[in-house]
Amino acid sequence: xxxxxxxxxxxxxxxxxxxxxxxxxxxxxxxxxxxxxxxxxxxxxxxxxxxxxxxxxxxxxxxxxxxxxxxxxxxxxxxxxxxxxxxxxxxxxxxxxxxxxxxxxxxxxxxxxxxxxxxxxxxxxxxxxxxxxxxxxxxxxxxxxxxxxxxxxxxxxxxxxxxxxxxxxxxxxxxxxxxxxxxxxxxxxxxxxxxxxxxxxxxxxxxxxxxxxxxxxxxxxxxxxxxxxxxxxxxxxxxxxxxxxxxxxxxxxxxxxxxxxxxxxxxxxxxxxxxxxxxxxxxxxxxxxxxxxxxxxxxxxxxxxxxxxxxxxxxxxxxxxxxxxxxxxxxxxxxxxxxxxxxxxxxxxxxxxxxxxxxxxxxxxxxxxxxxxxxxxxxxxxxxxxxxxxxxxxxxxxxxxxxxxxxxxxxxxxxxxxxxxxxxxxxxxxxxxxxxxxxxxxxxxxxxxxxxxxxxxxxxxxxxxxxxxxx
Ligand code: BGP
Numbered sequence: 001x002x003x004x005x006x007x008x009x010x011x012x013x014x015x016x017x018x019x020x021x022x023x024x025x026x027x028x029x030x031x032x033x034x035x036x037x038x039x040x041x042x043x044x045x046x047x048x049x050x051x052x053x054x055x056x057x058x059x060x061x062x063x064x065x066x067x068x069x070x071x072x073x074x075x076x077x078x079x080x081x082x083x084x085x086x087x088x089x090x091x092x093x094x095x096x097x098x099x100x101x102x103x104x105x106x107x108x109x110x111x112x113x114x115x116x117x118x119x120x121x122x123x124x125x126x127x128x129x130x131x132x133x134x135x136x137x138x139x140x141x142x143x144x145x146x147x148x149x150x151x152x153x154x155x156x157x158x159x160x161x162x163x164x165x166x167x168x169x170x171x172x173x174x175x176x177x178x179x180x181x182x183x184x185x186x187x188x189x190x191x192x193x194x195x196x197x198x199x200x201x202x203x204x205x206x207x208x209x210x211x212x213x214x215x216x217x218x219x220x221x222x223x224x225x226x227x228x229x230x231x232x233x234x235x236x237x238x239x240x241x242x243x244x245x246x247x248x249x250x251x252x253x254x255x256x257x258x259x260x261x262x263x264x265x266x267x268x269x270x271x272x273x274x275x276x277x278x279x280x281x282x283x284x285x286x287x288x289x290x291x292x293x294x295x296x297x298x299x300x301x302x303x304x305x306x307x308x309x310x311x312x313x314x315x316x317x318x319x320x321x322x323x324x325x326x327x328x329x330x331x332x333x334x335x336x337x338x339x340x341x342x343x344x345x346x347x348x349x350x351x352x353x354x355x356x357x358x359x360x361x362x363x364x365x366x367x368x369x370x371x372x373x374x375x376x377x378x379x380x381x382x383x384x385x386x387x388x389x390x391x392x393x394x395x396x397x398x399x400x401x402x403x404x405x406x407x408x409x410x411x412x413x414x415x416x417x418x419x420x421x422x423x424x425x426x427x428x429x430x431x432x433x434x435x436x437x438x439x440x441x442x443x444x445x446x447x448x449x450x451x452x453x454x455x456x457x458x459x460x461x462x463x464x465x466x467x468x469x470x471x
Contacts, residue, residue, distance in 0.1 A: 003396065009411070009464065012412040013415075014082070014364050016083045016123065018034040022060045022061065023060070030131070034055050035049045035131060039425055040425035052442070054425060059418065068417055071448065080119070082123070089152055090130065124212065129184070138186055146207055150212060157216045173206075177253065203287075210291050214293070214294040226298040230301070230302055231348050234250055236308070236310070242311040303365045307328070345398060360407065361409045365413055367390040371418075381435075387453045415432050417448070418434065433451055434449065
């Protein structure tokens with residue numbers, strides 16, 4: 001397969017504050033929804049933070065960021081995606097004034113990246129809504145969230161002007177459909193949440209995203225502000241037109257988020273769906289103009305897996321973290337049950353580019369696996385050939401998509417350093433090029449070790465992907 005990546009392609013890695021910073025109460029940080037989710041998305045939140053919650057300490061990036069960023073630089077990262085923990089900046093979320101100590105921390109992190117020529121990319125809200133906003137306002141169900149979020153966004157746009165150019169407004173904004181508490185800070189249990197509340201919350205997020213885009217562009221016209229969606233191409237299980245139509249409808253449940261962000265209005269199919277659900281969105285004057293006039297500069301998305309859809313309710317379920325769907329008989333699965341589909345990434349890239357003709361950015365992709373630390377003459381390491389294989393197969397498809405004409409700005413692998421998983425809240429599911437000595441029971445020294453994939457990715461970046469052709 002011929003390999004091509006543009007000269008300025010942004011190679012890097014991605015993380016999120018709540019999954020690796022730790023220091024959950026340090027320097028004035030407030031609690032976030034993650035601090036009461038010790039079991040991930042499957043279990044209800046606890047009343048208070050509990051000791052078994054691995055995220056409270058994470059991998060202690062808060063104190064080890066220098067060492068970690070040095071390792072990213074050693075791999076040659078050109079971009080580094082992380083998120084700002086909203087509750088470090090506004091501990092409760094509804095204060096008037098930000099917490100200076102929290103702001104200083106990210107100054108240090110971004111300065112450290114820039115020292116090595118690494119561009120920071122920031123997710124403004126990555127599954128870490130301040131807990132107070134969830135418990136007092138029911139998160140995004142309440143329109144006042146728009147004001148709280150925009151105050152926070154404006155604060156960080158101003159503070160990091162000139163340091164951060166790439167921004168994402170909400171991580172996997174479509175995941176609120178499946179995980180309202182983690183994604184939307186919505187405290188009402190999912191089973192009790194009405195469609196009216198859910199779609200009203202989505203409307204608030206969409207308006208807030210457009211408003212943040214406006215604010216970010218006003219503060220610095222150089223800012224590149226994108227949406228971020230959970231990318232999950234769906235295939236009809238059979239050529240039965242019933243399945244094909246069903247598949248289109250299911251796909252649209254996700255596509256509507258990027259449609260609004262890119263095109264600036266609710267598509268007709270979305271209005272019909274809302275009508276049929278009996279939902280009338282409460283819009284305020286100016287909402288539609290805001291959506292229309294402040295569309296995104298690029299589309300960021302995560303990609304792990306694809307799904308099949310069938311109109312037959314008996315079809316075998318797919319597994320995976322958030323989305324439903326049914327099993328694809330042609331694909332193998334990871335140890336955590338996620339179907340592995342490199343071609344799906346090429347399909348998704350082409351589909352999104354055909355639909356929008358907007359630049360794309362793959363901001364998450366990777367293999368979660370249980371790694372085994374072994375001794376080597378150079379010290380402890382992991383022989384993670386399976387991860388190299390996974391990433392290589394995906395990158396080859398990415399390169400094909402670029403040659404298909406897709407405008408792609410960059411690629412950041414998920415969890416470039418091992419961190420706590422979002423769906424299952426465990427350490428054992430590792431994605432990193434860097435192994436972190438921490439276990440599911442909380443034991444471990446937190447020491448960092450380079451895996452075999454560390455050297456492989458370094459070579460990929462150094463050769464701008466050309467080594468993929470030879471290997
Ligand atoms: C995405 C999230 C990330 C990340 C990733 C891997 O949905 O944006 O936060 O964790 O999935 O999922 P997991 O950690 O559950 O393996």
